[in-house]
Amino acid sequence: MKIIDMSLKELRDAFLSGVLTYEAIITEYLQHIKKTDRKIAAYLYVDSEKAIEKAKAIDDRFKRGESVGRLAGIPIAIKDNIVTKDMPTTCGSKMLENYFSPFDATVVKKIDVEDGVILGKLNLDEFAMGSTTENSYYQSTKNPHDLTKVPGGSSGGSAAAVASKQALITLGSDTGGSIRQPASFCGIVGLKPTYGRISRNGLIAFASSLDQIGPMAHSVEDLAYVMNILFGHDGKDTTSADVVVDDYLESLYQDIKGMKIALPSNYLDEGLAKDIKATVLDVVETFKRLGATVDYVTLKSVKHALPAYYIISSAEASSNLARFDGIQYGFRPEGEFSLDELYKEARSQGFGEEVKRRILLGTYALSSGYYDAYYKKAQQVRSMIKSDFDMLFKTYDLVLSPTAPTTAYNIGMKCEDPIEMYLGDIYTVPVNIAGLPALSLNGGFDKEGMPIGVQLIAPSFDEKTLIKAAHALERGLKDA
Amino acid sequence: MHKTYEMVIGLEVHVELKTESKIFCGCSTLFGQEPNTQVCPVCLGLPGSLPVLNEKVVEYAVVAGLATNCEITEVGKQDRKNYFYPDLAKAYQISQYDQPLCERGFIEVEDKDVSKKIGITRIHIEEDAGKLIHNKELGTLIDYNRAGVPLVEIVSEPDLRSANEAKLYLQKLRGILLYTGISDCKMNEGSFRCDVNLSIRKKGDSTLGTRTEMKNLNSFSSIGRAIEHEFTRQIKILETGGNVVQETRRWEQDKNKSVSMRTKEDAHDYRYFPDPDLLPIIIEKAYIKALESGLPELPDAKKHKYMSSYDLSIFDAEQIALDLEVAEFFEKTLSYYEQPKLIANILISEVLKLKSKTDDLIKITSKDFAGLIKLIDSGIINTSISKKVIDLMWTEGLSAEEIVKRESLQLITDEDELISYIKPVLEKHDKIVKDYLGGKQKAIQSLVGQVMRVTQGKADPEKTLQLIDTLVKKI
Numbered sequence: 001m002k003i004i005d006m007s008l009k010e011l012r013d014a015f016l017s018g019v020l021t022y023e024a025i026i027t028e029y030l031q032h033i034k035k036t037d038r039k040i041a042a043y044l045y046v047d048s049e050k051a052i053e054k055a056k057a058i059d060d061r062f063k064r065g066e067s068v069g070r071l072a073g074i075p076i077a078i079k080d081n082i083v084t085k086d087m088p089t090t091c092g093s094k095m096l097e098n099y100f101s102p103f104d105a106t107v108v109k110k111i112d113v114e115d116g117v118i119l120g121k122l123n124l125d126e127f128a129m130g131s132t133t134e135n136s137y138y139q140s141t142k143n144p145h146d147l148t149k150v151p152g153g154s155s156g157g158s159a160a161a162v163a164s165k166q167a168l169i170t171l172g173s174d175t176g177g178s179i180r181q182p183a184s185f186c187g188i189v190g191l192k193p194t195y196g197r198i199s200r201n202g203l204i205a206f207a208s209s210l211d212q213i214g215p216m217a218h219s220v221e222d223l224a225y226v227m228n229i230l231f232g233h234d235g236k237d238t239t240s241a242d243v244v245v246d247d248y249l250e251s252l253y254q255d256i257k258g259m260k261i262a263l264p265s266n267y268l269d270e271g272l273a274k275d276i277k278a279t280v281l282d283v284v285e286t287f288k289r290l291g292a293t294v295d296y297v298t299l300k301s302v303k304h305a306l307p308a309y310y311i312i313s314s315a316e317a318s319s320n321l322a323r324f325d326g327i328q329y330g331f332r333p334e335g336e337f338s339l340d341e342l343y344k345e346a347r348s349q350g351f352g353e354e355v356k357r358r359i360l361l362g363t364y365a366l367s368s369g370y371y372d373a374y375y376k377k378a379q380q381v382r383s384m385i386k387s388d389f390d391m392l393f394k395t396y397d398l399v400l401s402p403t404a405p406t407t408a409y410n411i412g413m414k415c416e417d418p419i420e421m422y423l424g425d426i427y428t429v430p431v432n433i434a435g436l437p438a439l440s441l442n443g444g445f446d447k448e449g450m451p452i453g454v455q456l457i458a459p460s461f462d463e464k465t466l467i468k469a470a471h472a473l474e475r476g477l478k479d480a
Numbered sequence: 481m482h483k484t485y486e487m488v489i490g491l492e493v494h495v496e497l498k499t500e501s502k503i504f505c506g507c508s509t510l511f512g513q514e515p516n517t518q519v520c521p522v523c524l525g526l527p528g529s530l531p532v533l534n535e536k537v538v539e540y541a542v543v544a545g546l547a548t549n550c551e552i553t554e555v556g557k558q559d560r561k562n563y564f565y566p567d568l569a570k571a572y573q574i575s576q577y578d579q580p581l582c583e584r585g586f587i588e589v590e591d592k593d594v595s596k597k598i599g600i601t602r603i604h605i606e607e608d609a610g611k612l613i614h615n616k617e618l619g620t621l622i623d624y625n626r627a628g629v630p631l632v633e634i635v636s637e638p639d640l641r642s643a644n645e646a647k648l649y650l651q652k653l654r655g656i657l658l659y660t661g662i663s664d665c666k667m668n669e670g671s672f673r674c675d676v677n678l679s680i681r682k683k684g685d686s687t688l689g690t691r692t693e694m695k696n697l698n699s700f701s702s703i704g705r706a707i708e709h710e711f712t713r714q715i716k717i718l719e720t721g722g723n724v725v726q727e728t729r730r731w732e733q734d735k736n737k738s739v740s741m742r743t744k745e746d747a748h749d750y751r752y753f754p755d756p757d758l759l760p761i762i763i764e765k766a767y768i769k770a771l772e773s774g775l776p777e778l779p780d781a782k783k784h785k786y787m788s789s790y791d792l793s794i795f796d797a798e799q800i801a802l803d804l805e806v807a808e809f810f811e812k813t814l815s816y817y818e819q820p821k822l823i824a825n826i827l828i829s830e831v832l833k834l835k836s837k838t839d840d841l842i843k844i845t846s847k848d849f850a851g852l853i854k855l856i857d858s859g860i861i862n863t864s865i866s867k868k869v870i871d872l873m874w875t876e877g878l879s880a881e882e883i884v885k886r887e888s889l890q891l892i893t894d895e896d897e898l899i900s901y902i903k904p905v906l907e908k909h910d911k912i913v914k915d916y917l918g919g920k921q922k923a924i925q926s927l928v929g930q931v932m933r934v935t936q937g938k939a940d941p942e943k944t945l946q947l948i949d950t951l952v953k954k955i
Contacts, residue, residue: 082528083527083528089527089528091527096527099527101521101526101527101528102521102526103521103526103528103529105528200530201528201529201530202528202529203528204527204528205527205528205757207756208756208757209756235532236530236532237530237532238530238531238532238533238757238758238759239530239756239757239758239759315753316753316756318562318751319560319562319571319572319751319753322562322564322570322571322572323525323527323569323570323571324527325564325571327566327622328524328525328569328622329526339566343564363751366562366751366752366753367749367751368749368751371751371752371753375753
């Protein structure tokens with residue numbers, strides 16, 4: 001079996017039994033990246049030398065009989081909006097070209113402590129704003145299933161890297177669907193954990209109240225393994241939750257008989273591609289076969305989720321991205337300017353169109369005289385959506401939905417129409433708005449052979465139910 | 481013209497809190513260190529960094545609120561105040577907008593013997609910005625050491641009506657804060673800064689006029705001058721048929737005038753919104769109670785104690801109680817020599833004068849001061865001589881006895897010695913003597929004065945008077 005085809009468990013077993021060294025694993029992955037990434041363009045930066053060096057050091061320790069961490073043997077890559085000391089962090093923006101952070105994100109430290117080797121940094125829509133990865137200043141990542149199509153976004157690099165076997169585990173970030181939608185487009189598994197599950201320390205903020213880091217993988221089992229490591233409270237992030245972290249590997253094989261699943265019927269209305277609807281109904285049958293019940297319900301408030309999301313996320317972004325002003329670090333235009341001109345030039349030249357659009361939108365929404373009509377109202381919608389989900393979870397264990405209304409589309413298709421692109425987030429944003437955990441996994445393929453994702457949503461901090469159901473579904477779909 | 485108008489003043493005071501570390505990170509708050517040596521990703525606002533609230537800041541702000549009779553909120557919120565400026569690393573300041581920690585308080589000031597309550601609108605916490613340093617060769621440099629130093633902003637009601645009241649309010653506020661130990665309130669280091677909001681109206685009017693905000697006030701005296709100047713400026717505008725423009729002005733100390741910084745039209749829209757990186761601040765009742773019981777005896781309590789126990793006037797009691805150092809000095813002196821009114825008199829008339837002149841701590845020990853009081857009280861020196869003694873004690877650090885001895889300043893009470901000074905005076909001023917004998921009673925004071933001059937004020941005044949009277953009548 002080829003190294004890049006092995007699952008996390010197989011790699012760990014091979015490493016721990018001495019069949020494979022970490023160096024061999026990393027080398028194989030690096031070669032595969034070299035071979036494939038000219039076409040895929042998932043990586044913005046690959047740190048071959050340091051990756052091999054670190055793998056060797058861990059091999060040496062292991063050979064000496066010293067203990068090694070839980071990620072030893074695993075090749076990992078992370079989205080380029082998570083800061084790293086040893087590699088640049090660009091956020092896919094000209095604004096942060098060659099920016100080196102003086103500190104590692106908490107997740108990077110966790111990976112390091114567990115002896116995980118990070119191969120490099122993955123492409124994204126600039127500052128995680130977008131659904132196609134075309135908004136990156138540097139490159140447009142391709143969908144490994146069809147190079148003429150987008151991988152989704154904003155964690156398109158993270159999804160494409162897993163799908164093309166350039167990394168076993170990647171980290172993405174999800175503000176309105178940025179992990180789940182590309183996972184859907186690329187046919188892999190992606191988790192947006194409960195808000196507060198994974199420390200945001202070191203994640204360059206897009207919309208602080210919605211952003212969550214999450215893992216992406218080939219399988220639910222691989223995902224569960226890293227959740228055990230990445231989850232947990234962090235004193236450096238006040239919004240990270242001090243809630244018990246379950247052992248998600250234990251949840252994998254638990255029975256789902258009697259599990260009650262809700263399917264919002266309004267999610268299957270117009271706008272949803274036929275093949276996707278068929279896949280969702282397939283999944284319903286599989287769940288039923290496994291002993292779960294699936295009821296059609298209505299989730300009324302979600303129709304307001306999209307406008308509320310774009311107001312809140314843009315408002316927070318307008319403030320979070322204000323620090324990129326050409327003064328302390330980052331892009332600074334050539335020439336002599338007054339202070340106001342310097343700000344104007346640095347931000348006009350340093351940011352791309354989509355980022356500027358959202359900054360303007362957010363600035364407007366927060367302006368005096370408009371705050372109540374926009375930001376405050378959006379927050380009210382937010383509480384409404386939260387309580388709607390709360391109501392639903394009084395009766396149901398999970399909510400099932402499509403991940404996205406379409407499969408991956410052609411590169412260049414939606415660039416010109418932001419509204420059309422925003423509509424693609426319709427099933428994913430209510431989850432961020434409500435702070436819930438949700439996972440996208442592959443449910444089938446459309447007639448062109450492009451992957452179709454289905455989304456499972458659980459109550460806050462109940463990722464174990466998510467894993468249990470997702471793993472059962474994953475096995476059930478294989479058996480069908 | 482001035483007499484038909486009154487000024488309406490509200491003050492915004494920024495106080496740096498004396499916490500060891502900054503408000504959202506572990507960096508030191510120490511003043512005067514090398515630029516940019518007390519910084520980290522959080523206070524530099526680097527991408528990916530997050531603020532974590534220093535709980536000490538909440539404690540100190542609540543203490544400030546309790547000490548100024550404020551109501552303390554149960555749920556506080558922190559908001560972002562968005563604006564671009566190079567000293568503001570994140571391009572927003574984390575402050576509090578509509579749910580400050582403390583609201584609706586007051587402090588009492590004593591203007592002569594009249595008490596006045598000045599309302600405190602609110603006290604909120606926020607982070608300080610960095611500092612721009614303009615260098616002729618290098619251009620503008622930024623020192624972020626101060627970025628993230630915790631501040632409380634204390635906003636008063638527009639209850640003040642004169643520069644003097646403003647000064648009294650600030651002194652009282654500063655005194656209270658120094659008592660609680662939450663700040664060292666050093667104006668010269670910027671840990672106690674004040675902005676003045678001022679409008680004018682015709683006396684008797686109840687509506688408020690258009691106000692201006694004055695910034696860059698670095699000392700009590702510039703605050704006083706700025707207020708007077710602004711009062712006159714606004715009157716001139718109204719009297720010449722103009723309208724006061726709502727604007728922010730900057731006081732230029734050297735030029736003794738103010739200039740406009742920005743008008744309302746180009747005022748910032750700060751786009752306040754709740755900071756999503758920070759959770760609400762929950763303040764438990766028990767927590768407030770614990771802090772309340774830990775408060776020291778505050779100036780007003782001391783003031784009332786001095787009035788009732790030592791029979792001091794409200795004004796004298798306030799003067800002493802206002803400054804913790806002075807109050808402690810007063811109480812310690814009392815423990816050595818129990819003569820409260822005399823101690824209070826000399827303390828206020830001499831020691832406070834020297835203290836404010838040198839802008840320093842009291843340089844005399846309370847024990848030495850008690851020694852001085854004893855000398856006065858037992859008639860060895862009088863109060864006018866005591867001024868000179870205190871000056872020397874202050875500069876040389878010696879006891880009153882040592883100075884009186886060295887400078888031979890003790891009163892001349894010996895009759896023969898006094899007569900030896902009086903006789904030549906009487907001979908020299910025979911005209912005044914005749915006046916006195918002719919029934920001009922006041923003339924004797926002039927003779928006593930002459931004796932005082934030749935004895936450099938050391939002659940015992942009462943005895944001198946008696947002796948002159950006896951000697952003159954013998955003539």
